[in-house]
Amino acid sequence: MTRPFLEVQGLGKTYPSPQGPPLTVFRDVNLHIQKGEFVCIIGHSGCGKSTILNVLAGLDTATTGAVIMDGQEVAGPSLDRGVVFQNYSLLPWLSALKNVTFAVKARWPRWSRDKVAEHSYKYLEMVGLTGGAEHRKPHQLSGGMRQRVSIARAFAIQPKLLLLDEPFGALDALTRGVIQEELLRVWSGTNQTVFMITHDVDEAILLADRILLMTNGPEARVAEAVSIDIPRPRQRTSIIHDPNYYAIRNHLVEFLATRSKELAGTANPDGDDATPQVVQFPTQGFPRPVTPAAATKAPIGAPTSSAKG
Amino acid sequence: MTLPLRVRALILSGIFLALTLGLWELSHKAPAAAGEMTEYEMLMGAASEEAAVPPPSKIIAHAWAELSNPFYDAGPNDKGIGIQIGYSLQRVLIGYLAAAAVAIPVGFLIGMSPLMYRALDPFIQVLKPISPLAWMPLALFVIQDSEASAIFVIFICSIWPMLINTAFGVAGVRKDWINVARTHELGHLRTAVIVILPAAAPTILTGMRISIGIAWLVIVAAEMLVGGTGIGYYVWNEWNNLDLTSVIFSILLIGVVGMLLDMALARVQRLVSYAD
Structure with missing residues (x-):
């Protein structure tokens, strides 16, 4: 396997606190992002996703771990x-x-x-x-x-990597929808790699190739990476008719409503160095070839989990 | 029918002015009819009436005479009002610009570096409250030139508001804008010019406006001390001449020039201000 375009290894952020033990916002964040991929990250406030983005941007530094982009470690902000x-x-x-x-x-x-x-x-x-x-x-x-x-x-x-920190958070719903599609249009003409924070589940499904789900902070981690295989070009009006749309949406909402809390503070079952668990929704009727183990187990339309080390 | 607020305010200002001048004029007693003078009056050369506060009509007439020929020069004690104002303005501008040349860069340094802020803060706190005229004896001794000493006093009094406002404005530049500069790999100098200077400019200009106001206040006092030329000297000289008409006229002129200086800087401030 070729080296991924962006590698995040064991990223963690701990703030010293004058009283009591230091506060670890997130830890053991391991990510691989491929060139041209659009990745969204969702999590509740306080899970440190903005800090992760700022570390990727070089505006903030992590306590542990490293970010390697295009074979070079990220140290400080850059026009890249x-x-x-x-x-x-x-x-x-x-x-x-x-x-x-x-x-x-x-x-x-x-x-x-x-x-x-x-x-x-x-x-x-x-x-x-x-x-x-x-x-x-x-x-x-x-x-x-x-x-x-x-x-x-x-x-x-x-830039080699585009970082979007909740770019549509301050916009009204109607404007947001229009700009989301504009972003898709502008992005689709490029091979731009994008890492984006959002709170909006529908926005993430519309835009992303992969959605990273974070558990609640403190000691948050990226628990799952949900692949969105809905074919492109996507449109707000037609995407909701995709057979997998609501399965994905329900999975995301369920994670944010309950499992993000349940998993809070737990370690990655695959080990601290492992990337998040991959969740896939094979296209109905035409199961997409995934890892052989997962393909045999996966019921059509249901999420399949496979650990990718 | 309601007139626009501006017009109504203007009318009201006119009424206030007319009332004040009218009452002032009426309260002024006309000189006693020339009759038998008391012995005292003869001794004083009937000067007691002349020394009373003159009425507005006299002042206006005097102002007209002075302003219609502002630049005459009839020896050291008799120069046109324009020349006197010119001397004062020249001193203020030299001292003020020198202060800006020092205060703005140092303010940047203090604003950008918390270390420098802490290191220089005690000096600023002690030097700032000193009345600028208290520097005058020291300035006269060290510089040995009254003209330069007056300029130094202007320099020292106008430096503080500019320094503090620049530091405050620079330190308060939004973190987001600094981050924009950082993500675009702007160096320190280009960050200062492209981002920090325009962001802090309105605050800096506020300091500059306060400074020019103080400088204009101080120049009058400074010129009363150093003498020779300038509007401050003129006021004191006319007082010595017991020419209250000239004193009142020059007081008003000082006010008008101060207002014009402030308006000029207000205009510059409008140019650099931005809506967020």
Whole structure:
């Protein structure tokens, strides 16, 4: 097996506490993410998923473990990893366009002014922000528009890994749906690897190739990796008719409602160095070839678990 | 019919002004009719009336005369009001710009480095409350030049609000924006220029506005001490001449110039402010 594009090994974060024992937010997080994969991570507040994302971004450091991307250890922030934050993090004194061009200039310092502008326009166009809107300041844009600028900026620098920290959390449900599909459209034209935090089960199923489920903190871990094999291109309106949709959805909701609590503080049954348990939902009628052991056991439409070491 | 708030406020301001000036004018007694003078009056050369606070009409007439020829120069004791204001403004601007050149970089340093903040804080806390004029004797002794000493006093009084506001603004830049700079691999200098300076600019400008206000307050007092030229010297000189008309006129002019300085910086502040 070739080395995965992104390897997270034994990641853990412990905060010292003045009274009592130190607080371990999460531990033994082991992940492999392949190039071009879209991975969502879901968990209750306080399980440390934002910290994991910040460690991947290089903005925070873990207490234990390491992150290796493309054969190199992540140490500090880099243009190879673009981040979209929940609160957009646009610079409010710059226009939408300038918020993108400053990033493009940082990425390719030798580009001419025209080339920077052309490249930035291309990405703003992808998220539908042209025709005058690109010259507005962030406060003159709606929340959805601001997040579009933020997404355009992140894609424009063509990072090896795109990190999305609950990007649609602050948007109303209708806007969220529209931007989710836009994100899918922009993403599908690229081979962009994405790691995204979300609280929204439907959003995760729509977007992800794989959904990581975290147990509750403290001492949280990634308990399961649910493969979403619903064929692409996906659309919000049609995806709900997929035969596996509700099986997956129920599995996720059930995990978040009960098992995330039950599994809290437990260790990975496959050992601390193991990656999370893989859960697959083979396509109905056409069982997808999975690991031989799992394929024989799996009843159609029901989750199959297989440990991948 | 209701007029816009602006217009109503303007009308009310006009009424207040007319009332104040009217009462002031009326309260002023006209000089006693020229009659038999007492012995005392003859001794004083009938000066007691002249030394009373003059009425607004006289001040306006005087202001008109002064402002219609503001730049005449008839020797050291008789220069146009424009020249005096010019001297004061020149001192204020030199001292103020020198202070900005020191305060803003040092403020950046303090704002960006918690170590420097803690190390320099005691000095700032002790130096800040010192009345700028208390520096004057030391300045005169060390610099040995009254002109430069006045500029130094302006420098020392305008440095603190700019320094503290810059440090405060820089330290308060949102973590998210710093993270944007970090994820885009901007170096320290480019982070300072592209992110921190524009983010902190409104706070820095607030400090600059406070400073120019203080500098303009202090220059009058400083010039009363060092003498020679300037609007502060002019006020004191006219007091020595017992020319209260000129004193009141220059007091008002000091107010107007101070207001213009503040308005100029307010305009700059509007340019750099941003809505979040």
